[in-house]
Amino acid sequence: MNSIVIRTLPDQLVDLVRDRILAGLVPVDRAIRQDALAAELGVSKIPLREALTRLEQEGLVRSQANRGFFVRPLSTEEAEEVYALRLKLEPDAAALAASRAGEEERQKASAALDALDTMTKHNGEGVGAANRAFHLALIRPAGRSITTQLLERLHVLSDRYVRKHLEPLGRDERANEEHAELLQRWLARDEDGVAQSMHAHVQNTLEDLRRQLGANAE
Amino acid sequence: MNSIVIRTLPDQLVDLVRDRILAGLVPVDRAIRQDALAAELGVSKIPLREALTRLEQEGLVRSQANRGFFVRPLSTEEAEEVYALRLKLEPDAAALAASRAGEEERQKASAALDALDTMTKHNGEGVGAANRAFHLALIRPAGRSITTQLLERLHVLSDRYVRKHLEPLGRDERANEEHAELLQRWLARDEDGVAQSMHAHVQNTLEDLRRQLGANAE
DNA sequence: ATATTGTTATTGGTATACAATATGCCGCAA
DNA sequence: TTGCGGCATATTGTATACCAATAACAATAT
Numbered sequence: 388m389n390s391i392v393i394r395t396l397p398d399q400l401v402d403l404v405r406d407r408i409l410a411g412l413v414p415v416d417r418a419i420r421q422d423a424l425a426a427e428l429g430v431s432k433i434p435l436r437e438a439l440t441r442l443e444q445e446g447l448v449r450s451q452a453n454r455g456f457f458v459r460p461l462s463t464e465e466a467e468e469v470y471a472l473r474l475k476l477e478p479d480a481a482a483l484a485a486s487r488a489g490e491e492e493r494q495k496a497s498a499a500l501d502a503l504d505t506m507t508k509h510n511g512e513g514v515g516a517a518n519r520a521f522h523l524a525l526i527r528p529a530g531r532s533i534t535t536q537l538l539e540r541l542h543v544l545s546d547r548y549v550r551k552h553l554e555p556l557g558r559d560e561r562a563n564e565e566h567a568e569l570l571q572r573w574l575a576r577d578e579d580g581v582a583q584s585m586h587a588h589v590q591n592t593l594e595d596l597r598r599q600l601g602a603n604a605e
Numbered sequence: 606m607n608s609i610v611i612r613t614l615p616d617q618l619v620d621l622v623r624d625r626i627l628a629g630l631v632p633v634d635r636a637i638r639q640d641a642l643a644a645e646l647g648v649s650k651i652p653l654r655e656a657l658t659r660l661e662q663e664g665l666v667r668s669q670a671n672r673g674f675f676v677r678p679l680s681t682e683e684a685e686e687v688y689a690l691r692l693k694l695e696p697d698a699a700a701l702a703a704s705r706a707g708e709e710e711r712q713k714a715s716a717a718l719d720a721l722d723t724m725t726k727h728n729g730e731g732v733g734a735a736n737r738a739f740h741l742a743l744i745r746p747a748g749r750s751i752t753t754q755l756l757e758r759l760h761v762l763s764d765r766y767v768r769k770h771l772e773p774l775g776r777d778e779r780a781n782e783e784h785a786e787l788l789q790r791w792l793a794r795d796e797d798g799v800a801q802s803m804h805a806h807v808q809n810t811l812e813d814l815r816r817q818l819g820a821n822a823e
Numbered sequence: 824a825t826a827t828t829g830t831t832a833t834t835g836g837t838a839t840a841c842a843a844t845a846t847g848c849c850g851c852a853a
Numbered sequence: 854t855t856g857c858g859g860c861a862t863a864t865t866g867t868a869t870a871c872c873a874a875t876a877a878c879a880a881t882a883t
Contacts, residue, residue, distance in 0.1 A: 394670075395670045395835070395836095396835075396836070397658075397835095418864085418865090420864080421864080421865075422864075422865090430836085430837090431836065431837050431838070432837095432865095433651060433835090433836070433837075434835080434836065434837095436655065436865095436866090437654065437655065437658055440615075440655050440658050440659060441658060441662065444659060444662035446751060446754075452612075452613045452844090452865090452866085453843070453844045453845065453864085453865055453866070454844085454845070454864090454865075455864075455865065464748075465750075465751070468749050468750075468751050468752060469751065472694075472751065472752065472755075475693055475694065476690075476693065530682075531686050532683075532686075533664060533683070533686050533687065533690065533759075533762075534686060534690065536664075537690075537755065541751075544751075613866070613867095614866075614867070615866095636833085636834090638833080639833080639834075640833080640834090648867080648868085649867060649868045649869070650834095650868095651866085651867065651868075652866080652867065652868095654835090670834090670835085670875090671833085671834055671835070671874070671875045671876065672833090672834075672875085672876070672877095673833075673834060673835095
């Protein structure tokens, strides 16, 4: 039903450039060369600038006047803040969504976990995106647009840390189990259980991350 | 120290257009005419579109492909969501900021309340902005940039509801007292007290709002 | 009255140009 | 050699002109 969405050029560019940044393909210390990137992508620099502006709002890049857009560096403080916010918001949002989800949304959530599982098995490129899609499918049915948009951004920011520090370690069996339990309780509309599982899941990921950040520290 | 900030054109336009929207000067059902507004403000439409894109991220306008940018309508659901998010985030953020604030930041917070008080007495145009500035002064010293940015947006959204439904009622003595108590505890670095006062303050405002929304309802 | 067609207005996007600023290089002096 | 000032260049930010696609609207026909 939502298949006839009109995607404007900046819309597509946001996704494209975001993926590149998340994949670590854009150097962090150098400014993004607008003309060059626009030419490479076959667009002019105006829609590209619009896309970069949106990515700035998402917290992935930072603009300095007359110097351009820079990919924001990763930092332990940012990681801590992102996860602190998720811990505060995501459990309740998912619990509310569980109680409100309609049949179609429940099927979408199940499908999202399936997609994530196969992605994980084949260890493809889109694990991060699939993970985000799964989490969002658990949140969106709450019908809280601001909260959903915010958590979407927080997941994008989280993704960078997970990819950099956790994914290289290989398949994470515990996360899979947590996802399965999460979905099961969500489908059972067990609100307290969902909130609890979600909190534990985010907390566990954060602790994994802390271990790696600690290990990789100077 | 931060006096040499370069404000690019979109930066200024964001503030300008935001103020107009908050003041209710932009009709909600009609698309914002870009060429006309750009001409009126003496700029071209490129920086204006960039500003509108940012306001879309702030949740003040919504863009529909090929139709343009529309001011988002107010709704009780949005108001409830905004205040629910503030209740979850603002008390802890302010408490943390109270413990971390340096001398300069403490003076800024006091000055912000003074400014708000005189604004309120003279019933000028900038009460909303002063109120936002005061709240932000209590939050920013926490040093959590994402949280700060988020609460900044939530305050902008809150402002529309307060202006529309609460300010017309005249001076709000209770809010003044709450602000004073809030600052006093904040300066005393009484973290629990700050969190408590902030929660009560936001909750009270929400309840005032609910009463008005209920009264104004169909 | 409703549907259809044609006209107009507006947006989304491109190309191009230009001023302001930043960057990097070169030569010069200590 | 090292550090500094100044010039040349590159890049961003913005304006202008223009075009295609779409939406809104008016006029017409059924």
